[in-house]
Amino acid sequence: MQSPLSADVTIREVVESHPGSDRVFGAHGLPCAGCHVSTRETIRQGAAVHSLDLDALMSDLQRYIADGTVPPARAKPAHDHATVPPPAKTRKPGIKHVVAIMSGKGGVGKSLVTGLLAVALRRLGYEVGVLDADITGPSMAKIFGITARPYQGEDKKPHPPASRSGIQVMSMNLILDSDSQAVIWRGPMVSNAIRQFYNDLEWGALDYLLIDLPPGTSDAPLTVLQALPVDGVVMVSTPQGLATMIVSKALKFAKQLHVPVIGLVENMSYFTDHETGKRFELFGASKGVQLVVESGAPLLAQLPIDPALTQLCDDGRIEEYEAPDYTVLAKNFANVMPTAAAAGVGD
Numbered sequence: 001m002q003s004p005l006s007a008d009v010t011i012r013e014v015v016e017s018h019p020g021s022d023r024v025f026g027a028h029g030l031p032c033a034g035c036h037v038s039t040r041e042t043i044r045q046g047a048a049v050h051s052l053d054l055d056a057l058m059s060d061l062q063r064y065i066a067d068g069t070v071p072p073a074r075a076k077p078a079h080d081h082a083t084v085p086p087p088a089k090t091r092k093p094g095i096k097h098v099v100a101i102m103s104g105k106g107g108v109g110k111s112l113v114t115g116l117l118a119v120a121l122r123r124l125g126y127e128v129g130v131l132d133a134d135i136t137g138p139s140m141a142k143i144f145g146i147t148a149r150p151y152q153g154e155d156k157k158p159h160p161p162a163s164r165s166g167i168q169v170m171s172m173n174l175i176l177d178s179d180s181q182a183v184i185w186r187g188p189m190v191s192n193a194i195r196q197f198y199n200d201l202e203w204g205a206l207d208y209l210l211i212d213l214p215p216g217t218s219d220a221p222l223t224v225l226q227a228l229p230v231d232g233v234v235m236v237s238t239p240q241g242l243a244t245m246i247v248s249k250a251l252k253f254a255k256q257l258h259v260p261v262i263g264l265v266e267n268m269s270y271f272t273d274h275e276t277g278k279r280f281e282l283f284g285a286s287k288g289v290q291l292v293v294e295s296g297a298p299l300l301a302q303l304p305i306d307p308a309l310t311q312l313c314d315d316g317r318i319e320e321y322e323a324p325d326y327t328v329l330a331k332n333f334a335n336v337m338p339t340a341a342a343a344g345v346g347d
Helices: 011-017 022-027 043-049 054-067 110-123 140-144 187-199 219-227 241-256 288-295 307-314 324-343
Strands: 095-102 128-132 168-170 206-212 232-237 261-272 299-304
Touching (some): 011 022, 011 043, 043 054, 095 110, 095 219, 110 128, 110 206, 110 232, 110 261, 110 307, 128 140, 128 187, 140 168, 187 219, 219 241, 232 241, 232 288, 241 261, 261 288, 261 324, 288 299
Parallel strands (some): 128 168, 128 206
16 A cells, blocks of 8 residues: 655656656646746645645545546636636637747847747757747847748748748848848837738748747737737746846736736856856846746746857857757646646636
8 A cells, every 4th residue: 555645745756756647736726747846846835836725636646646537627716806808819720829938028038038949849849930029129030040031832822931940930130121120110010010920921830839029018018918819928037136026027917918827937047167067146046936936837947048059049050059958948848838728827
């Protein structure tokens, strides 16, 4: 007879010892399977952070271990105020998931995370597209080394150009006369361009369309989250307190628009001196747990600062970069994505 499971073991230990038990945590609203925090957070701590019924969770885990029963999803607590359902959005045939990468804060590496997530997902065999919604400060074409304009396919429809590995990319720079030309547009024109990039281009069959959002919670993010069928957002932050504060605003923004937060990425989390192996936290200690508590979403990855990556992006060769941290990010994202979007994590 197996000894009772302790609430003081880490979530990761349970998931690794009992494959499939991540579905029990997911049913209780704790998407631990793709969360870095689960490596050090116990079941008791996770239940407290997410305001879960610890006794019910432990009972369901014990039952799963005994006979493999996965409980149905637990109902979310009713809100104490009326909510207005979001407007209906038209999904393009062939695009399975639309995910926005955002932060609210500039300079945290949203475009970098978008690009690297696209590359890592492509290496895992997924069909991926990237829509650069930063109309006035586009960068995706540059880091992928794409200069070709959208082209007319055999179906007589405009198609976005593809990168070397087959990632389709649409960016404002691809339709300008020069990549240094300024785009001096007000909000309505920016919003219209984003809609056209999504609706008018023929993206074909995609597993994921990643949308790289500009900083803030104004026109472009509003257009994407309100007008496009976004399944969820990935929030990018850094350990710096100021960045965390602004990202908190973006989390509230997504919640108000009823868009799930699929997961969090802490970029520039540390720097490793390859000669000594010593790790330096240049922007201070991690704030990942703080954002996990606030959002209820998993921490997908903590990414390092790497000068080699900077050079590859400047040279338009981001697809040549390889590091285990980004493989972990992609796998965690792919694991959490369907569950989080369906359950409304972060609502």
